[in-house]
Amino acid sequence: MSAAIDVRGLTVRYGEVLALDDVSFEATAGRLTGLLGANGSGKSTLFGSLMGTLTPDSGSVRLFGEDPARVRRRGDVAYVPQHDAIDRDFPVSVHDVVMMGRYGMLGVMRRPRPRDRDAVAAAIDRVGLTAFASRTIGALSGGQRRRAFLARAIAQDAGLLLLDEPFAGVDAASEATIAALLRGLRDEGRSILVSTHDLAGVRALCDDAIILQRRLIFQGTAHDAVTPERLTEIFGMSS
Amino acid sequence: MIDWLLEPLSYPFMVRALGATLVSAVACGLLSCWLVQIGWSLMGDAVSHSVLPGVALAYIVGIPFAVGAFVFGIGAVLLIGRVQSATKIKSDAAIGVVFTSLFALGIVLISATPSQIDLTHILFGNVLGVSPVELITVALIGTLTVILVFVKRRDLTLFAFDPGHANAIGISVARLRWLLLTLLALTVVATMQTVGIILVVAMLVIPGCTARLLTRSMPGMLRVSVSVAVTASVAGVYASYVADVSTGGAVVLVQSALFALALTATGLRKLSAHRKSRVSLQHEHSHDAVTT
Numbered sequence: 444m445s446a447a448i449d450v451r452g453l454t455v456r457y458g459e460v461l462a463l464d465d466v467s468f469e470a471t472a473g474r475l476t477g478l479l480g481a482n483g484s485g486k487s488t489l490f491g492s493l494m495g496t497l498t499p500d501s502g503s504v505r506l507f508g509e510d511p512a513r514v515r516r517r518g519d520v521a522y523v524p525q526h527d528a529i530d531r532d533f534p535v536s537v538h539d540v541v542m543m544g545r546y547g548m549l550g551v552m553r554r555p556r557p558r559d560r561d562a563v564a565a566a567i568d569r570v571g572l573t574a575f576a577s578r579t580i581g582a583l584s585g586g587q588r589r590r591a592f593l594a595r596a597i598a599q600d601a602g603l604l605l606l607d608e609p610f611a612g613v614d615a616a617s618e619a620t621i622a623a624l625l626r627g628l629r630d631e632g633r634s635i636l637v638s639t640h641d642l643a644g645v646r647a648l649c650d651d652a653i654i655l656q657r658r659l660i661f662q663g664t665a666h667d668a669v670t671p672e673r674l675t676e677i678f679g680m681s682s
Numbered sequence: 683m684i685d686w687l688l689e690p691l692s693y694p695f696m697v698r699a700l701g702a703t704l705v706s707a708v709a710c711g712l713l714s715c716w717l718v719q720i721g722w723s724l725m726g727d728a729v730s731h732s733v734l735p736g737v738a739l740a741y742i743v744g745i746p747f748a749v750g751a752f753v754f755g756i757g758a759v760l761l762i763g764r765v766q767s768a769t770k771i772k773s774d775a776a777i778g779v780v781f782t783s784l785f786a787l788g789i790v791l792i793s794a795t796p797s798q799i800d801l802t803h804i805l806f807g808n809v810l811g812v813s814p815v816e817l818i819t820v821a822l823i824g825t826l827t828v829i830l831v832f833v834k835r836r837d838l839t840l841f842a843f844d845p846g847h848a849n850a851i852g853i854s855v856a857r858l859r860w861l862l863l864t865l866l867a868l869t870v871v872a873t874m875q876t877v878g879i880i881l882v883v884a885m886l887v888i889p890g891c892t893a894r895l896l897t898r899s900m901p902g903m904l905r906v907s908v909s910v911a912v913t914a915s916v917a918g919v920y921a922s923y924v925a926d927v928s929t930g931g932a933v934v935l936v937q938s939a940l941f942a943l944a945l946t947a948t949g950l951r952k953l954s955a956h957r958k959s960r961v962s963l964q965h966e967h968s969h970d971a972v973t974t
Binding site: 494495496512515516517518520521522524528529530533534535536539540543544546547551552553579595599605 | 719833834836837839840842843844846847848849850851852853894897898899900902903
């Protein structure tokens with residue numbers, strides 16, 4: 444089986460600043476991969492490269508062995524944005540947001556069919572927000588809002604899920620719910636890449652891990668990723 | 683009362699004025715909701731001011747003013763994009779540079795073509811002077827805008843709310859951006875006859891802001907926004923007839939009044955909700971005191 448994500452020699456510069464320096468890695472299909480790195484380590488740049496929102500200076504990205512744009516058009520990539528990337532004042536309900544996960548499958552007017560309504564209701568139920576379906580997203584807690592966006596990814600039924608810091612600004616209960624949902628989605632055979640700086644959580648949550656610090660400094664199992672030496676190296680922490 | 687209402691309508695120019703105002707108000711009211719949510723008010727201002735040289739050139743060359751205006755509206759957007767990508771200038775500054783330059787060009791062009799164009803009509807509107815042909819133009823542009831908005835309303839909301847997701851599912855963000863910008867230019871062209879170039883931005887901003895205060899969903903916002911725009915059109919046109927004042931100015935002033943009303947109403951609602959929660963808190967406290 445080909446890798447869900449195959450990045451080779453990826454280099455991205457913002458003017459003088461080198462954001463990613465010759466990064467190569469593979470994320471195995473059907474596994475939950477953690478993307479670790481301090482702030483400014485290039486995690487967001489990597490997401491941007493995977494999503495095609497920025498053009499790398501050199502290197503290539505393949506998703507499931509194919510051109511990423513083609514995989515996206517097929518609706519096989521779901522993206523859950525960072526919490527501060529969401530306009531909380533926007534007048535949309537949980538149901539509206541989750542329905543957007545279905546837009547790629549709908550016609551010109553994006554008029555939902557009965558099966559789309561069913562899929563949306565099922566996704567909202569799966570993340571435990573059925574009682575909140577008609578609430579505006581601004582009226583939710585941080586954790587509930589994350590779950591709403593995860594429900595959108597579920598409703599989209601994508602093979603690859605990319606989550607940018609899904610645990611940031613989330614209470615402990617929602618964090619456990621989200622972690623359980625991610626493992627469940629992995630067990631269905633979906634490939635997941637989740638960025639986080641919760642080091643302790645990575646070992647419990649993820650199968651594999653990638654550590655970025657502009658360059659790739661680790662790729663392997665999540666179990667091997669987190670060592671005291673590496674923590675000191677990356678985050679300057681002392682235990 | 684009925685006579686009083688019908689009297690202005692016995693003049694064909696008043697009927698045309700009301701028609702043109704209503705059509706442009708509906709288009710503006712719809713578009714307003716997305717512009718306000720994205721934060722494109724300044725873009726609306728920019729496009730509306732930038733059409734001036736287009737109008738002047740259209741008169742000079744002898745083509746319909748709508749064509750010239752539309753071309754310059756779109757041209758302004760392209761130019762703003764160029765200035766932004768070629769420099770490190772922030773977007774509001776780039777917009778400011780481009781539209782004021784084009785506006786100045788328009789004023790110079792008009793001053794150089796003596797007596798053919800009335801600058802005040804373009805700047806402040808001349809809805810009472812709308813000719814039957816102009817009314818048809820406005821109606822066609824307005825209808826096209828409304829149809830496009832209706833068909834693509836969910837995509838526009840997706841673009842306004844989360845372009846990252848649009849991109850993720852393979853929907854072209856650039857195409858949606860251009861759709862909205864084209865709709866903006868079309869609406870400006872349809873509206874400049876009514877309220878003039880300077881006040882177009884009011885029609886593009888105030889109804890959406892008013893609706894945002896009163897609703898919590900996009901469909902609700904669209905309904906309220908259009909209602910505000912239509913109410914203000916009718917009331918403004920009548921007020922201008924009765925009081926013999928500028929029609930465009932009157933329409934916008936009624937919109938402003940409705941906005942102020944909505945603001946006051948939501949302020950009062952918040953205040954009473956706040957009082958209620960305080961009362962119930964006090965009630966809980968007294969309850970606690972009894973049980974302990």
